[in-house]
């Protein structure tokens with residue numbers, strides 16, 4: 291077994307304590323303004339988000355739709371970089387206690403150096419990573435040990451096309467949670483869930499995975515969030531949140547209102 | 557022994573791999589596990605070879621360029637990929653891939669294009685096979701390669717402008733990948749060069765390898781020897797260069813030269829000469845040399861030629877560069893335009909601006925009188941008429 295011992299971090303502890311309605315929010319670092327990163331994190335925690343994925347901006351985000359692409363560009367134009375992100379996050383654990391993940395394409399991380407990156411993430415108090423274009427074979431062969439040693443859960447994706455045997459392999463290779471990509475799509479879609487999506491989620495439930503699941507891509511409002519929560523431990527919202535803060539003149543207020551609009555139970 | 561072939565894991569030395577999001581895994585894995593078996597099937601080979609002959613017009617001539625040879629004091633042969641149907645080498649690959657896509661049961665085809673040659677070659681084989689075709693093309697390239705946009709439309713393809721980034725080849729590739737993520741089931745993505753996740757670089761190289769396969773017997777016929785002294789090709793992603801190098805990779809006595817687009821010059825910040833200003837990085841699914849900032853952001857490339865305006869190169873070329881098996885030259889816009897115009901006047905051949913970069917190497921490297929130098933003339937210059945005429949006007953204003 292690859293992951294006999296579960297990583298002990300804020301993600302695994304969260305899912306032990308809370309099995310339902312976990313609301314995870316994706317935000318691009320350095321967006322909408324360069325210095326907004328930490329302010330957004332604090333506001334999200336205060337508003338009742340359960341977990342945050344901090345996006346490391348990249349020039350060529352191929353798995354992302356227009357909204358997140360545009361936010362990446364704004365962040366880069368603002369002068370955001372991985373080095374600067376780590377500087378901004380220094381001391382964040384004095385102010386934010388919910389699980390924090392870093393999400394990013396692999397190239398900026400390879401340029402920083404994977405080992406240095408993991409160590410720095412650990413020092414800051416990051417709990418997990420989502421690296422969509424890091425192949426699972428490379429992760430298992432070269433990076434898993436480092437990530438485990440730094441207490442980082444590497445979150446892996448499952449899509450409607452992922453085979454059952456591969457889902458089992460993914461379930462064995464990771465802890466924290468499994469990121470269920472809701473449909474064959476890039477980020478940013480809106481609208482209701484289809485019957486095909488629901489049967490895909492049911493297929494996953496029937497597999498009784500050892501990891502909890504969160505549904506992401508296309509979760510944009512209370513309705514889609516609640517549907518997702520019916521099939522998984524919770525859901526991830528990205529583009530809809532980015533749109534909310536893109537032109538905000540009252541970040542704290544808009545973030546509070548957004549989270550409230552999704553998660554009525556708060 | 558150093559090997560220049562891809563290994564089990566999809567790597568050429570330190571370069572290659574398949575750095576793709578999980579959404580693309582089933583498609584790429586299907587290709588990886590099936591491409592070799594399909595390509596080696598007799599029925600595939602029969603259909604492919606027949607179409608290369610009757611539809612593409614292969615073999616493409618190997619032409620001894622007498623006046624060019626006299627000018628440079630060496631023996632220059634041009635491998636005339638410009639005479640292929642659709643006007644460039646690209647069709648060798650699109651034909652191979654569409655036959656493969658058919659055998660995989662795919663219904664729809666997508667492609668990216670820079671110069672529009674790959675887009676035209678894809679639209680062409682889609683018409684031939686009755687398949688739906690969408691081509692992504694950067695908005696800037698749509699403007700500078702208008703004739704090819706018209707050809708694609710005439711052939712029934714839908715051309716979708718890529719509006720992000722530098723609005724050139726890199727961005728068109730991003731959009732094609734996004735389309736594939738959103739339509740994974742019955743769509744095949746025909747990548748136009750030896751780039752992308754494994755097995756694309758190897759698959760495309762195999763389809764283009766017909767170039768050096770023919771060169772071997774053509775050279776034997778014309779010079780008495782299969783080996784030339786040197787092969788020169790321009791490198792965007794590097795597909796026709798790879799096609800021309802393929803059967804000579806292990807013959808170390810044959811010198812291999814790649815010509816990269818230096819744009820306004822490699823130190824100007826307006827360039828696409830990846831081996832000169834790139835570092836190892838990951839883009840479009842493979843680890844390769846990549847033009848990037850210290851932070852790992854991809855740098856927008858620049859070249860006068862849309863087909864070379866790309867911030868990376870195929871991983872196999874990164875490996876050839878690493879192992880010093882191939883030499884790379886940086887050719888500026890001006891040098892390429894001069895070399896292209898020279899070929900017009902010396903040989904009556906209007907080359908693609910991409911191919912003109914390879915021709916410009918003759919001015920940078922002195923070859924001996926009895927040396928045999930093959931230049932892979934990847935395409936014809938019809939699409940570049942406006943660019944050439946602008947240059948002509950600049951040179952002779954009255």
Ligand SMILES: Cc1ncc(COP(=O)(O)O)c(C=O)c1O
Pocket residue numbers: 644645670671672673674748749750790791792793794795796797862863864908910911934935936
């Ligand atoms: C005529 C011509 N030559 C060369 C290239 C560069 O491609 P590659 O390096 O893959 O051969 C292109 C690409 O569009 C082209 O149209």
